[in-house]
Amino acid sequence: MGREPFEVVVERYGPMVLRVCWAVVGPTLAEDAWSETFLAALRAYPQLAPDSNVEAWLVTIARNKAIDQLRAQSRRPAPTERLPESIRWEEPDAGLDLWDALRRLPRKQRETVAYHYLAGLPYPEVARLLGGNPASARRAGADGIASLRNMLAPSAREKGPR
């Protein structure tokens, strides 16, 4: 069987990739990272082996594009933070609170929780993507989630420094 129409890939994985981009680069750059990811994926799609894991392939591209965005951002003045319009939060503050917590994680933890918890990649896949072994990826994921829980706990939000 050949490859599915690319439209199916956008439909099936588009929302997941946007969530992953959001978690890695934050609200301001998420949509640019998404667009770069799908444009690069469309370019390479005909060469993708038909039995490939499309989800892991897309996350790999998204990671590269996200890192490009972060590098470019560090070279230019920070734009004002805005929430991407493509994600509809039930409460807009929940998004800002989550990003406020995510940005404080070491980048390896932030990426690990994004690829494991949002993209659903198993830890061996995450390790392949980030380097290191599955055990260290698992540790980074557990540490990242624990820190996020702490930072997002209602008590921490009331008392902790913002």
Add this chain to the structure above:
Amino acid sequence: MTGQDFPEPGPFATLSGAEVDLGRLRLRLVAEAERESLLDVVYRTVDAPVGRLLLAATRRGLVRVAYEVEGHDTVLATLAERISPRILKAGGRLDTVAGQLDDYFSRARSGFEVDLDLRLASRFRLTVLEHLREIPYGSTASYAAVAALAGSPRAVRAVGTACATNPLPIVVPCHRVVRSDGGIGRYVGGDDAKRALLRLEGAI
């Protein structure tokens, strides 16, 4: 995979639960892909009196018109295989033909003026399709007559096959080919659709 490996939303509940609307991002993707010549096939659907039609175009022109009974997902999968998997849903290239179909179904137009990409038909079938366009609006021709037009008077069955596999029904009017005995003959969109088109054109 152990239980610990199974992701649960936890702190991401707000993000996992947030609704994602890709509308704007899709438009941007289509525009950027078009600019970089990465869109090999675009498609859209139109609602017509004969049901929902799938329209698909390459950069050369309209490449496929498909009835719902053909299974639009199946048709798209075939386009991915035979032309390119770089397929996105997008209006743009197809707005002209969609407008002309509207006019055709409201009897404001009797023919189509759009570029066609006939790459899905080859050899004798392609010859037949080219001659089908010579049958005027409102009239019919027999399978035998089309075989003669195509220069192979004995290839009546092959004309039937060429009509049944016409990648561009309605626009390339295979519905105007009927049986010599007065029967309406078979049609890729079903007998009812064929009858509806011939009635619309005043041919029956």
